[in-house]
Amino acid sequence: QVQLVESGGGLVQAGDSLRLSCAASGRTISSYVMGWFRQAPGRDREFVSSISWSGSSTTYADSVKGRFTISRDNAKNTVYLQMNSLKVDDTAVYYCARRGTGLTLRRPSDYDVWGQGTQVTVSS
Numbered sequence: 001q002v003q004l005v006e007s008g009g010g011l012v013q014a015g016d017s018l019r020l021s022c023a024a025s026g027r028t029i030s031s032y033v034m035g036w037f038r039q040a041p042g043r044d045r046e047f048v049s050s051i052s053w054s055g056s057s058t059t060y061a062d063s064v065k066g067r068f069t070i071s072r073d074n075a076k077n078t079v080y081l082q083m084n085s086l087k088v089d090d091t092a093v094y095y096c097a098r099r100g101t102g103l104t105l106r107r108p109s110d111y112d113v114w115g116q117g118t119q120v121t122v123s124s
Contacts, residue, residue, distance in 0.1 A: 002027040002113055004096050009118030014088055016122070020081040022096030022115060030074035033099040035111055036081045038092035038120075047106040048094070049081060059105050063089070086122045093117040 008020040035050040049070040050059045058070050069082040095117045102110020
């Protein structure tokens with residue numbers, strides 16, 4: 001059974017950067033699409049970014065395109081999310097997830113393993 005643990009969140013000011021990590025243990029994630037999602041208080045969980053198993057293909061939500069970069073290191077069984085030019089609206093709990101048998105990249109229900117999340121708070 002694979003477990004995902006996110007880290008790297010924190011309190012930053014608008015315009016700052018953060019790098020989130022998602023470390024997998026128990027089983028390799030090297031053959032899976034991996035995604036990042038976020039959930040702000042009172043809002044649904046929303047797609048942020050995904051990356052193919054090889055890292056050659058990435059997808060981003062329009063709200064983060066050009067500011068966030070997803071990457072992975074399969075040798076380390078880890079996925080990353082580099083977040084630059086952070087905005088107050090980026091404040092949320094960020095989750096990484098492994099896509100299961102689902103067909104889409106953006107729907108949370110298509111991901112079958114989730115981490116516990118890491119809080120990102122951006123102040124103005």
